[in-house]
């Protein structure tokens with residue numbers, strides 16, 4: 001037998017010339033022919049439901065909404081857990097619980113997964129061969145879309161917003177970018193100024209025209225996956241919470257649901273679902289960009305698109321949690337993220353749930369009577385990879401480290417499992 005070392009050149013040469021036999025240039029998905037489905041979504045090659053295409057039936061209390069989705073892809077690891085969140089010094093008799101939508105997956109995780117279950121089913125039904133979406137340079141939505149699209153054998157084109165000085169430079173591999181680039185998403189950068197001037201819809205349209213002229217079949221997903229179809233993701237989450245609380249030993253009835261708001265789709269689904277179902281919890285949104293008025297109007301459009309016949313201002317309360325600006329943090333906010341992790345084990349992201357929880361707890365301290373005796377469900381919407389963008393700013397909040405002291409008298413002998 002040759003030594004492992006002698007195999008190395010052969011492996012390197014083979015790897016260099018290796019072609020994935022199953023990789024196809026263009027998607028040949030047809031909703032009518034299962035044999036033409038891509039690898040991952042072909043029911044014959046997945047076990048246990050993950051990545052399966054399913055017929056969708058809306059909850060009875062939402063069945064009057066229109067249009068109703070026909071299909072979903074099972075992309076999330078659902079239901080996500082709900083557990084008590086033991087943060088100290090809450091107002092009297094306030095019970096704080098947390099729904100762990102950050103655990104809806106790994107690289108494909110967070111709140112966007114729920115929206116993508118509907119959006120990508122629509123893309124496949126429309127015979128798309130690629131998707132386009134838009135977001136900030138560390139967009140969790142873009143990362144989740146890139147991964148989900150790859151699973152379903154769709155190419156993914158991302159338009160990412162960055163600063164004027166960085167728009168011509170390699171965006172690097174920090175956080176979400178690493179995953180996006182690993183799964184082969186096409187990254188196109190625009191400056192914040194171009195984004196503000198042209199707008200996300202027009203930018204996506206420009207890219208769509210280019211891809212159409214190349215013979216591609218692009219499907220556009222709006223910023224954050226927040227359109228009326230994507231709203232179904234969190235209408236479904238309300239059904240999930242209802243089922244979880246009904247079957248729990250505690251038989252808990254939540255009074256309030258608290259969540260971050262960045263493009264509006266999550267709060268639209270939660271607020272509408274909570275109003276229509278038996279849950280009837282009050283939904284509190286903490287907006288991390290734009291302002292509450294913008295989101296009242298935007299979510300109204302999402303609900304009108306479902307012919308819901310409700311006023312957003314009647315079903316959701318939106319408070320500003322933007323602070324210094326979108327994706328910008330004060331050192332106090334980052335210290336809060338660190339303290340929550342150190343006391344409860346919950347790692348919040350700095351851009352969304354971190355700011356929402358920070359502002360919620362400030363509000364609890366300022367207006368305790370508003371929250372006293374209430375059962376509050378905070379939804380952790382994920383975004384862990386966004387923390388990697390903050391490592392420099394967070395360094396000073398970290399605990400001490402030291403080289404392990406090993407007495408000179410302890411013999412340095414070869415042991416087993418040396419790892420080098």
Ligand SMILES: Cc1ncc(COP(=O)(O)O)c(C=O)c1O
Nearest residue numbers: 140224262263264266352381383
């Ligand atoms: C981690 C995370 N949490 C919350 C949100 C906000 O959700 P929505 O865009 O539906 O308002 C986003 C995206 O914007 C997100 O990436």
